[in-house]
Amino acid sequence: MDGLKETLVIWSAELRRAVRSGRAVVLLGLYSMFSALVLLVVGWLAREVRAAVNQKLAEAGGADADTSARFAEEMRKGVLGFLTSNDTAMMEALAQVPIEVLLVFKVTLFFLPAYVALMGFDQISGEVGPRSMRYLTVRARRSSVLLGKFLSQAALLVGLVLIIDLAIFIYARIANPDFGFAALSLNLLKFWMAAIVFSLSYVALTTLCSSLFRSPAVSLVFNFILLFVFWLMDTVGRASSAVDAASGQQEGALRFLRYLSPSYYAGDLLHPSFTEFGVSGAAYAGFATIFLLGAYGALRARDL
Template sequence: MIWSAECRRTIRSVRVVALLGLYSMFSLLVLLVVGGITKAMREQVEAQLAQVGADASAGVQVAEEMRKGFLGFLVGGDQAMMEALGQVPLVVLVVFKVTLFFLPIYIAIMGFDQVSGEVGPRSIRYLTVRARRSSLLLGKFLSQATVLLGLVLIIDLAIFIYAAFTTPDFTPAAFVLNLLKFWLAAVVFSLAYLALTTFCSGLFRSPALSLIFNIFMLFGFWLVNLIGGLASEGSPVGYVRYLSPSHYANNLLHPRLAEFAVSGAAYAGFAVVFLGCALFVLRARDL
């Protein structure tokens, strides 16, 4: 009941339109920048080949080699991922990678007041009389997740449609399969950060403090992942990167089930921990 009521309230609010507009504008900006850079590089290569008198087949070969090199850079040189993502336009993969960095902040803006918005004015007391605190928390979390996953699907679909119009060899079968794959990866990634937002929202009575603390937590996880990634091979400091959710994002598109399962299990573990902490705080709080 809480889930359905919160979903209806969120969908009818102006916020969901603003969130969709914000997500759309950011994705469109990245899409245009990446598309412009790709087009400029392709034209430059064609011009250089024309100057030396190379034929069209040489241009196609050079472009393919450049594509493979850039794809290898994006996926860390994993040959299995390079083969699996070989049919996906680079613009889709680049936008996906960039939006994964932006998505946690977007989630924080979306749900920073899901609990603190009720705790601050004490309107939550009228809900806890009729429902358990755990039901209240999970209902709000699931409603935010439903709206978020719908918004992500809309944006992913728009990006893939753009890629289909600009890439002639992007077949309908590859379109559908990779759309589902990229959307599932975004789902797994998003739910852990949404659980973090739920936890931060339950810590404070003020929604503004919840948002600020949430952003600090995101920055802390990003810093931990960066420090662990920059540590020398075999250094104990390098293991701290496993404490950051961002570390497990690379294998969300992996074609082998074992690698994807490890990342999926890590994000599920983070989500359970964050939701458990949120429930502990809500049960201990004087409402």
């Protein structure tokens, strides 16, 4: 059996086991509850802001409906500009998307790497620890086992993200009657693809962490440590660049740290330009490749 067939067999077996297990249901419930909580909080804040604005306008002399509508549109453009870093092309492309969807998408992207870590922290270490991995590697290459498990986790994540994104967009359609079916379908596909491109590199990172240790608990802790390090690199790099640009001085050396963090490239995943999206997609593909190569090196050198 060649490598491709071995990978497909392991992928299908692992995916069936993951779907039939209770973990898939728990993960779906966890992701659903978190997304629903964020959506409800964002919706409540939006309603409170609109109510406060309408009250201020009424106290100022009873503005007409057109004035209120224009003020609301200006507020929407301000929030949209903040979420897109005032990128004109992105603002035009996302003009029809409800703000609630954009805010939930931004918040969930921040927590999605942790969710991915919880989903697959034991994909390799769960079998290396009890030494059941040796029965797989007798019948298949280690690279096939690694790729099969990675693809099964990726496929499960693709399905879970699609279910949650579909629910969010349906809610947005109900809450915003002017959000048409054509715009809903197009943006659902766009947001789903952006989340998948973003998360696959973190699935590869989880595979790497799971390959480095025999204990699933240690793999999970190390995974969270790496996520924090990447977040810190992105935050410090952005802050260094922003402070130096504001002072008019030459940018500091720490600004380069942001380029080493996967989260830095998330900003252009919804960009309408293929070039901008392609750069971000290529960056995530590069991170995923590096993590998988590291995982293969660790698994190949390990005594199973």
